[in-house]
Amino acid sequence: MALxxxxxxxxxxxLGLDRQSTALLQGELAWDEAVLKQGRxxxxxxxxLRWVLVASEAAVLTVSAALLNLPAPxxxxxxxxxxxxxxxxxxxxxxxxxxxxxxxxxxxxxGFDIIRIAAxxxxxxxxxxxxxxxxxxxxxxxAATQSLAPTLALGVLAMGSGAVLSFFALPLPGAETPxxxxxxxxxxxxMTALLLGLAVTAxxxxxxxxxxxxxxxxxxxx
Numbered sequence: 001m002a003l004x005x006x007x008x009x010x011x012x013x014x015l016g017l018d019r020q021s022t023a024l025l026q027g028e029l030a031w032d033e034a035v036l037k038q039g040r041x042x043x044x045x046x047x048x049l050r051w052v053l054v055a056s057e058a059a060v061l062t063v064s065a066a067l068l069n070l071p072a073p074x075x076x077x078x079x080x081x082x083x084x085x086x087x088x089x090x091x092x093x094x095x096x097x098x099x100x101x102x103x104x105x106x107x108x109x110x111g112f113d114i115i116r117i118a119a120x121x122x123x124x125x126x127x128x129x130x131x132x133x134x135x136x137x138x139x140x141x142x143a144a145t146q147s148l149a150p151t152l153a154l155g156v157l158a159m160g161s162g163a164v165l166s167f168f169a170l171p172l173p174g175a176e177t178p179x180x181x182x183x184x185x186x187x188x189x190x191m192t193a194l195l196l197g198l199a200v201t202a203x204x205x206x207x208x209x210x211x212x213x214x215x216x217x218x219x220x221x222x
Contacts, residue, residue: 041106041145044097049141050088050113053134057081057120060131070173073123080120087112107150110138111157118161126169126179127162127190135161135194136201143202144209151202158198166191 058081064070091109101109114135121132135158142151166187169179179187 041101041141042097043091043095043099043101045141045145046101046106046109047088047092047097049137050084053113053117053137054081054084054088056134057084057131064173068174072173073170077120077123080116080123084113084116103146103150106142106146107153110142110154113138114154114158114161118158118165121165122169124170125172125175126165126167127187127194128169128172128179128182132162132165132190132194133197136197139198140201140205143206151206155198155202159195162191162194162198 058078061072061074061077061081064072065074117132117134117138121127121129121134124131126132139151139154139158142154165179167180171178
């Protein structure tokens with residue numbers, strides 16, 4: 001009887017592995033349940049990210065127009081930047097910064113940023129414009145704070161925009177050749193790089209967020 005008890009005790013929870021595995025599983029499930037209920041994205045975070053994007057875009061357009069003298073539809077471009085600033089002011093004033101966005105609100109806010117950046121890139125060279133990578137931050141933020149469905153929806157939006165920009169866009173500033181006239185291999189290569197950047201960045205950020213949640217829940221159950 002002593003051997004039986006010792007054996008069962010040894011198999012029940014060797015080194016606490018059963019408890020640790022359960023804690024890790026609970027951490028992953030708790031993270032998914034939390035973001036499904038209310039998300040983890042605050043208004044303040046969205047507003048801050050958008051101000052960074054607006055400032056970066058305004059700086060690039062100003063340098064291109066004033067210092068480099070590159071031809072581009074600057075009136076429309078600055079209009080899109082101004083639209084983002086106006087929307088950001090309204091969001092920041094009308095909503096408490098600490099409030100969490102629900103999944104639909106977060107998808108709408110981040111989707112707006114992706115579409116606006118895609119429109120800006122469309123006016124300035126499409127997929128050949130290196131600043132097309134600015135579509136990555138909104139998707140990365142969704143991957144870190146939202147459940148899988150909104151993240152996938154925004155990923156499809158960003159990737160679809162990248163594919164369209166590979167074939168339809170105004171000429172690159174300083175170049176008279178339309179984007180569609182550039183070698184197909186160049187455009188496909190740039191598109192592939194963007195799609196991989198979107199997918200890999202989102203996957204890494206999401207895994208890091210989940211791992212953080214697992215550790216927090218794991219410590220809580222120790």
